[in-house]
Amino acid sequence: MSPVPQAPAQTLGVLVETPQHSGLSGPLDYGCDRPIAPGTLLRVPLGRREVLGIAWTAPRPAEAPAAEGWALRPVAAVFDRLPPLPATWCALIDFAARYYQRGAGELALAVLPAELRKLDATQLDRRLRRLDRAASAAPPAAHPAPERPALTPEQAAVLDALGLERIGQAGAEPPVSLLDGVTGSGKTEVYLRAAETVLAGGRQVLMLVPEINLTPQLEARVAARFPARRILSLHSGLSPALRLRHWLQVLRGEVDLLLGTRMAIFAPLDRLGLLVVDEEHDPSYKQQDGARYSARDLAVLRGRLERAAVLLASATPSLESWHNARPQAEGGAGRYQRLAMPSRIGGGVLPRVRLLDLGQLRREDHAAGLIAPALVEALQQRLARGEQSLVLLNRRGYAPVLHCAACGWKSGCPHCSAWRVFHKSDRSLRCHHCGAAERVPRHCPECGNADLDALGRGTERLADELAERLPGARIGRIDADSTRAAGSLEAQLAQVHAGDIDVLVGTQMVAKGHDFRRITLVAAVQPDAALFSSDFRAPERLFSLLMQAAGRAGREASQSGQSEMWVQTWHPTHPLYQALVRHDAAAFAEAQWRERFEAGLPPATHLALLRAEARTQEAAQAWLAAAAALGAAAAAETGVSCFPPVPSPVQRVAQVERAQMLIEAPRRAPLQQMLAAWLPQLHGLREPRVLRWAIDVDPLAI
Numbered sequence: 215m216s217p218v219p220q221a222p223a224q225t226l227g228v229l230v231e232t233p234q235h236s237g238l239s240g241p242l243d244y245g246c247d248r249p250i251a252p253g254t255l256l257r258v259p260l261g262r263r264e265v266l267g268i269a270w271t272a273p274r275p276a277e278a279p280a281a282e283g284w285a286l287r288p289v290a291a292v293f294d295r296l297p298p299l300p301a302t303w304c305a306l307i308d309f310a311a312r313y314y315q316r317g318a319g320e321l322a323l324a325v326l327p328a329e330l331r332k333l334d335a336t337q338l339d340r341r342l343r344r345l346d347r348a349a350s351a352a353p354p355a356a357h358p359a360p361e362r363p364a365l366t367p368e369q370a371a372v373l374d375a376l377g378l379e380r381i382g383q384a385g386a387e388p389p390v391s392l393l394d395g396v397t398g399s400g401k402t403e404v405y406l407r408a409a410e411t412v413l414a415g416g417r418q419v420l421m422l423v424p425e426i427n428l429t430p431q432l433e434a435r436v437a438a439r440f441p442a443r444r445i446l447s448l449h450s451g452l453s454p455a456l457r458l459r460h461w462l463q464v465l466r467g468e469v470d471l472l473l474g475t476r477m478a479i480f481a482p483l484d485r486l487g488l489l490v491v492d493e494e495h496d497p498s499y500k501q502q503d504g505a506r507y508s509a510r511d512l513a514v515l516r517g518r519l520e521r522a523a524v525l526l527a528s529a530t531p532s533l534e535s536w537h538n539a540r541p542q543a544e545g546g547a548g549r550y551q552r553l554a555m556p557s558r559i560g561g562g563v564l565p566r567v568r569l570l571d572l573g574q575l576r577r578e579d580h581a582a583g584l585i586a587p588a589l590v591e592a593l594q595q596r597l598a599r600g601e602q603s604l605v606l607l608n609r610r611g612y613a614p615v616l617h618c619a620a621c622g623w624k625s626g627c628p629h630c631s632a633w634r635v636f637h638k639s640d641r642s643l644r645c646h647h648c649g650a651a652e653r654v655p656r657h658c659p660e661c662g663n664a665d666l667d668a669l670g671r672g673t674e675r676l677a678d679e680l681a682e683r684l685p686g687a688r689i690g691r692i693d694a695d696s697t698r699a700a701g702s703l704e705a706q707l708a709q710v711h712a713g714d715i716d717v718l719v720g721t722q723m724v725a726k727g728h729d730f731r732r733i734t735l736v737a738a739v740q741p742d743a744a745l746f747s748s749d750f751r752a753p754e755r756l757f758s759l760l761m762q763a764a765g766r767a768g769r770e771a772s773q774s775g776q777s778e779m780w781v782q783t784w785h786p787t788h789p790l791y792q793a794l795v796r797h798d799a800a801a802f803a804e805a806q807w808r809e810r811f812e813a814g815l816p817p818a819t820h821l822a823l824l825r826a827e828a829r830t831q832e833a834a835q836a837w838l839a840a841a842a843a844l845g846a847a848a849a850a851e852t853g854v855s856c857f858p859p860v861p862s863p864v865q866r867v868a869q870v871e872r873a874q875m876l877i878e879a880p881r882r883a884p885l886q887q888m889l890a891a892w893l894p895q896l897h898g899l900r901e902p903r904v905l906r907w908a909i910d911v912d913p914l915a916i
């Protein structure tokens with residue numbers, strides 16, 4: 215760290231945090247007296263504050279002041295004990311900012327660890343000295359070579375096809391690969407072997423997983439396989455201090471293999487050889503606020519920038535990736551290489567899928583609870599045999615609504631267009647949108663009736679019901695509520711793995727990724743709603759969730775023969791469930807792909823969503839309509855269509871009305887061109903009642 219003296223001789227473009235609505239998007243000019251490499255972290259004055267910035271352009275000779283009294287403000291301090299951010303990192307930020315239509319400063323600063331923004335030079339120095347000491351400590355002792363299973367022929371073929379020998383070769387880089395591998399086919403082993411090759415070649419590996427809850431298990435597997443390697447993780451479950459520490463270690467090159475959730479795509483690695491995106495179809499790869507980027511799509515771009523191998527993998531690839539991997543001769547984009555592992559390890563079979571027709575049940579069976587008698591019986595049999603079951607319900611809490619039968623009152627949220635959910639464990643009514651919570655009323659707040667009904671069922675109530683109907687069974691529940699305390703998720707998963715739980719109730723959180731060895735029955739008790747959602751991606755999401763869930767059963771090949779997946783449904787003949795019965799993800803994807811092309815939906819077209827928030831719905835929509843009018847010429851020129859503004863799916867949250875407008879283009883380039891011409895004009899569109907607006911490119915939920 216060195217103070218920068220006055221009288222700047224050079225001008226330096228610096229990225230600072232500039233929110234989208236400020237209308238500033240490029241680097242700001244500062245003065246410096248010596249060369250500063252692009253990517254260098256520094257602190258600069260901004261208004262009356264001093265903020266973190268990134269040197270973005272090479273210094274150029276300072277120009278004469280443009281006007282009297284105008285002077286270039288000098289850089290306040292340079293963090294030159296840190297290496298500059300790698301050039302490929304800067305290129306990634308530049309691309310992503312343009313693609314997602316954000317300011318480069320907004321994006322770049324948002325993806326740095328928050329803690330870094332708060333540090334001055336002395337504080338940073340202290341942390342770096344601590345890292346120096348740790349780095350100079352004794353290197354890890356020699357370890358016995360860890361055991362690795364012999365590869366199956368399918369695994370070996372996939373590894374061969376990845377093109378790892380071509381990493382770093384300009385013009386002959388490895389291809390982007392999409393691995394379509396059924397659950398339990400040994401995809402993780404493929405990642406580990408590919409990582410081994412890449413690490414041996416002196417390059418780094420980035421492995422992305424969709425959710426923090428999947429990191430501990432994978433981290434343990436990776437650490438066991440590579441005991442002598444430096445393995446780090448980056449995800450939002452880390453404390454701010456630890457996240458900064460890991461990030462600094464990455465920037466200093468002190469990592470071989472980095473594991474993380476979507477934020478890790480922006481880790482400043484500079485010797486990347488391999489990027490793995492596990493469960494690539496998962497919606498959590500899309501950031502849902504601020505700069506709404508897709509870590510999956512950026513992994514493909516980053517792989518290209520670094521000439522690294524990219525492996526996207528899933529048992530149910532997203533339709534976008536599926537289309538990209540489909541040969542052009544078949545109407546696909548032919549951009550990725552398609553690889554498959556259709557068999558389960560050890561010759562295990564996928565569970566038999568049984569559709570339980572709710573229409574066939576008697577009235578008293580429906581009245582008795584959420585679980586049909588035949589399913590209760592099946593659960594009892596597993597219990598008697600000492601096997602585990604997993605019961606899925608994608609709704610947490612006890613009941614989604616509280617209702618007064620006397621006057622019709624329901625537990626609506628006063629601030630949102632949503633119901634407040636009844637949570638029995640802490641006797642609260644909680645809004646899952648704005649977080650407003652209060653004690654559950656003893657009497658109806660409208661008429662005083664003491665008899666309030668809980669309508670519908672969430673995971674808490676399902677666990678109660680199971681405890682009642684399976685006396686003696688050890689019931690566990692894993693959802694966002696049960697895992698709030700630090701370490702509680704790990705503890706609960708350990709109980710399941712140790713066999714201390716007989717029946718596990720959970721949300722989608724437990725449906726994917728986990729290598730549960732003793733589960734032989736998985737049941738989805740109420741999946742129908744997604745069949746009729748207005749979101750065109752709902753069936754794709756439901757199908758992949760059910761396939762993933764089915765994949766949690768019978769992972770021990772010896773037990774796979776008796777393993778089952780039960781689905782309770784009113785629509786057993788629906789094509790989605792029929793494809794599930796046949797485990798036919800390819801046929802399902804093919805049918806969805808055709809439907810999307812016929813309807814002109816992604817991946818046939820490209821979308822963006824302009825959202826506005828205002829005090830009234832009318833103001834939000836009026837602003838969007840005015841925006842559309844401003845963009846009409848650019849839209850006509852590029853062949854892009856703007857649909858009329860509509861209320862957002864959850865129209866009001868925390869007293870704010872939300873509306874949205876869909877923008878559709880036949881190809882990506884005209885969409886980008888139109889947005890780039892149009893969005894800057896919107897900063898001038900003043901409407902005092904509009905609080906915020908934002909653009910979402912490639913939106914996931916519509």
Ligand SMILES: Nc1ncnc2c1ncn2[C@@H]1O[C@H](COP(=O)(O)OP(=O)(O)OP(=O)(O)O)[C@@H](O)[C@H]1O
Nearest residue numbers: 363364365366397398399400401402403559727765
């Ligand atoms: N070649 C192999 N020989 C023996 N066992 C293997 C082999 N490859 C993987 N396994 C084991 O098979 C099990 C399933 O593998 P893994 O968890 O990698 O599957 P997956 O395809 O990642 O599954 P999912 O998509 O459901 O997460 C693991 O317990 C793993 O250790």
Ligand SMILES: [Zn+2]
Nearest residue numbers: 627630645648
């Ligand atoms: Zn609310």
